Amino acid sequence: MADRRGNSEGGGADLHVELSGPGGPREQLMRALREAIVSGRLAAGTRLPPYRGLARDLGVALNTVGAAYAELVAEGWLTARQGSGTRVARRTDPLPSGTGPRRSAPPARRPVYDLMPSSPDAAAFPRAAWLAAGRRALTAAPNAAFGVGDPRGRVELRECLTGYLARARGVRTAPHRIVVCAGFAHALRLLAAVLPGPVAVESYGLGFHRSLLTGAGLATPPLPVDADGAVVAELPGTGASAVLLTPAHQYPTGGPLHPGRRAAVVDWARSTGGLVLEDDYDGEFRYDRQPVGSLQSLDPDRVVHLGSVSKSLSPALRLGWMALPDHLVDEVLAAKGEREMWSSALDQLTLAEFVASGGYDRHLRRMRQVYRRRRDQLVATLAERAPHIRVSGIAAGLHAVLELPPGTEESSLRAASRLGLAVDGLANYRHPDSALPPRDGLVIGYGTPPEHVFTAALDTLCLALPDA
Template identity: 70%
Template structure:
């Protein structure tokens, strides 16, 4: 059996494998070649209009005589499978249709609700605002100057260019004190949290309101999660002393979902607890770059880099599709985190790492953040103004930073509002969805409204639908 890899010359080219099983002699090989080409057309691997290799190229690839290829092409032209024109070479005929799979019976109707017309759930940035041109330029520059070794087996620490760029940026913009050797690149926040869960035994103290997905990651790793009370000043970190936890997962810059920053005294109390007990604070800085009506709140990690693990990503600032995050670790945890990650990089692509390093160093990241702060602030202001005009009885909190707000609802109305919104094609989430199941405090009724997801042209319609679903004033 002979096998060849043939490159088509239509468009950018595709690879085609031909298996020849004919016996010796021109006739057997020619027949096998014709059968292989017919099969490639029937199956759709060679589509109508695809230009085939020249006689000489295909003969050289297959190790057969040029005349054998010429005769096979000629017969397939006569049969209507191929066409040949002077100056255009040999192509698959436009009428040579591939075989179609047999019709399947129609699938039963889905029980899932149709995709909502509007989405005001929190957690995502505006996908339409991804800086495509600037990212493409950063990628080109990074690839041009990348050393050849960058395209070999990956280092689980991540590319040194990105770790250096992150060390500089986080120090400047977030007050993080770290070095490139203490940074480990991950495939987003969830991957970073999984690594921590493999390194630390738990139990983990978590905020009484937060993402169930994050709690689930810790619990899947075998660790208990114990809720801390959350109020308008953030988590009550004084409760850490009696929690028995070995680590505390907090969102100090912008509590998710309630929205406020962690009170300075509570920040200090969390660090004091970690120092006194040998525990760790896990700082989830998920949207610390976005603030509107307040001064920047620096990272807790800057208070004590040896007792705080800083976790960040580009999921809110750029796109969750990039799958880029990082850990800034105490020195004693670096080797353990790398052992949990593995000997080679299996998670994060090198090209995106190089591109983000360039984006940070060139100032493109800062420019993008400034543009997005203005855009998200306009949306936040539009949300607040619309509610003040059409539903002034609905309180709005947590709006000084981030990409979401909390709407306070009359008692007993949350479930009906969420269901009513769904029937009108609007996706929203109630505050109860974020309450820890062991949180002893009853959940107030409310909605967590994300104003990052809808594109600009759909935001007004989303707010109109939201206002129609809110309960009237009593």
């Protein structure tokens, strides 16, 4: 094969590479880089060009350079860190005298790119606006705010949430029916302490939530999930006294609960005295459809509306809420305790001011545009680079599901790990007692990566996917 040389003009640091000898382009590139490191031409800490630029200059496929870099990272020749690029590894042991790779197992390392679902972009937290709201709230706070906390939550926040939830989500409630909590998990713990019997759950969902319920002694019979959401027609056969649903955007498979099923689950609750727990985990983020109103609006006496700021602002705030039926308020407060021991009164006052001043709405509008742009980039990248992979659940939320060919989920996860990419597999969400056949897929969160590394994260994702 004729020599090919790359100087990466416009693609980062200059790098002279000659591809020659036996093997394909990937083996030739790996051999050339090892030889350059052994000879000392590439010193420890030297930053290599981004693989997009090097691939263009060498006239080889992007996947070829990406795979070569990834394997050399796994072998310990290179390191890759988010924000720092790919560099020649610093070594304390002598380099091998030959040009063969070291085959010892590489040490565990942190992912370079994070595409795990369920988290917002931490860098996008509105620090200046939150600080300004905090100053105003602190200035206006009554002296009582600095005393023993009310377990219901600060009245300022409960009044503010009553108006906001009615306007933005169609929730019908009142300040005395709202209980502030330290996020969704805290709310579920409190409800589990007062529910009388089994709680049906969706056959695909967070195992952590199931564990909270089973830890409280409650069985969690699974409901099948299809393109229209949970199959609530099977509720009577579960013996459940309550059901936990994600009706606005089923987690993780995507899609809203069908209108007919929304009505049917409320009818079930009315006829049996049951309760519906509505996890509205990302109801604010919708892109290609009209907003789906809260299930609670159909019957506030039979549906508990659960929300938090974990997706909209930050999970670090530990602030959430429950809009409860009247008959549950006292029981939940008794389970919570006589004092507020979970959520800071100052954070509650700040959130109330942030919502009342319009800062929360402005932040949501801005982030809706950011996340929609990322969602569109994800879809476009896959359409170009992996058109055989179907993407679903993208009309709302902060994640998408990549449907994989049967039997390829585990190998895709291993490939992603080798490439320094954190992703989740659909199997992790499947209820262990589900009668549905397992589906192969990846659950991709596009909210977590900082803006400047998102393109590189998608490039790496494409390298991990199975071929057509």
